[in-house]
Amino acid sequence: MFAGFWLRVVAYLLDSLILGFLVALVILLPLVERGAIPADNPWFLYQNQSRQTLATWLLVFMVSWLYFSAFESSAWQATPGKRLLGLCVTDLAGRRVTFTRASLRYLGKLVFGTILLFGFLFVAFTPQKQALYDITAQCLVLRRRQR
16 A cells, blocks of 8 residues: 555654754764854854855765665665654565665655655655655655554
8 A cells, every 4th residue: 555645744754853863963962062063053054154064964964865765775664754654665566675766766855855845745646656756766655564
């Protein structure tokens, strides 16, 4: 059974919370402790255009990419948020996706989700509940059968 729009939204919100906590713990807190990010200015990374800020954003991007691509191509076939909701990412034949395909899906999510917001809305209108980035990467998001 294909995973619908709202179920996928909730999974993405769960993953965003997990990923946000991970990024804060592993990247941002050490930078604050070293004085690279001022503790009294939470908007520093949005206002500053230095090389250091760019490097921090690239590091956050890499952690996010690895989080989604590694989990979705793993034996779980799902990020922790998807797994909590009983979802999994497969190719069109229902098989586990490769890391490359999961990476393509993630990059498509950035392009079609960030730039062309309607890319997410395809889930509500396509027969297999695919977002535009799922179609591009030839992936499906399925609900696991209850045992």
